[in-house]
């Protein structure tokens with residue numbers, strides 16, 4: 001049930017083309033029916049053809065954005081997307097630690113579809129050490145899970161192994177996303193006492209810019225609305241599948257997925 005007074009927050013980078021990052025997150029929050037807020041970590045000059053330039057914001061302004069939001073409108077859930085440097089990761093972890101946020105969804109963004117490194121390689125370890133243990137749920141795609149665990153992932157069995165290893169780093173749940181493998185799009189939710197598979201048919205679409213951002217913010221929105229973890233993932237998987245199904249051509253490269261308000265009423 002939508003409730004536009006329920007606050008949700010994204011801590012992520014800005015995508016000037018509107019398909020990924022903060023812009024995708026805010027569209028998702030609105031479409032699912034929550035009140036979206038944003039803490040911007042970096043500005044990317046990006047379009048459907050690629051990422052052309054990135055500038056991080058200072059750790060001071062990132063910290064201040066978090067503080068003023070939490071001190072005034074405490075979010076019911078939040079997601080963290082692009083955080084590119086060790087310095088920024090540590091500042092966010094330290095600042096959030098003061099507020100003990102509930103329902104923290106971490107999308108461990110590393111490399112954009114166009115191949116641009118959005119996480120500096122030397123910052124990977126601080127993401128593992130400082131951010132991942134704080135997560136209620138983390139949502140790695142297979143290349144990210146490989147980077148985090150060192151396990152090569154070619155199939156669902158490998159996804160389970162890697163997911164288990166990520167769980168040992170401290171998050172409550174891990175959602176292993178299988179969009180990069182062949183065949184059906186299979187995601188696996190792993191927790192101490194939970195193992196659930198969410199499967200949808202593979203859609204052969206060109207326009208898949210922002211899929212990971214959209215899925216993680218959909219999970220944050222559903223958690224904020226009060227759904228439990230399994231129902232939040234189920235509804236978010238339906239949301240992203242429809243968003244990919246109705247994705248459209250805009251620009252000359254990989255276009256965005258479609259956020260629209262009727263999406264929840266469509267059957268997949």
Ligand SMILES: Nc1ncnc2c1ncn2[C@@H]1O[C@H](COP(=O)(O)OP(=O)(O)O)[C@@H](O)[C@H]1O
Pocket residue numbers: 140141142177178179180185186187200201202203204205208210211212213215237240241244
């Ligand atoms: N071609 C596709 N058809 C259907 N679902 C897909 C497709 N590609 C990705 N997905 C789904 O979109 C979500 C994002 O997946 P993935 O592509 O693995 O992550 P990311 O966008 O972070 O690289 C997952 O739920 C995945 O199963």
Ligand SMILES: Cc1ncc(COP(=O)(O)OP(=O)(O)O)c(N)n1
Pocket residue numbers: 012013014015020021022044046081082109111112113114118208209210211212213214
């Ligand atoms: C600013 C910003 N943040 C994250 C991403 C990566 O988004 P993702 O949802 O993984 O989709 P692709 O860009 O890989 O299609 C981004 N591109 N920009």
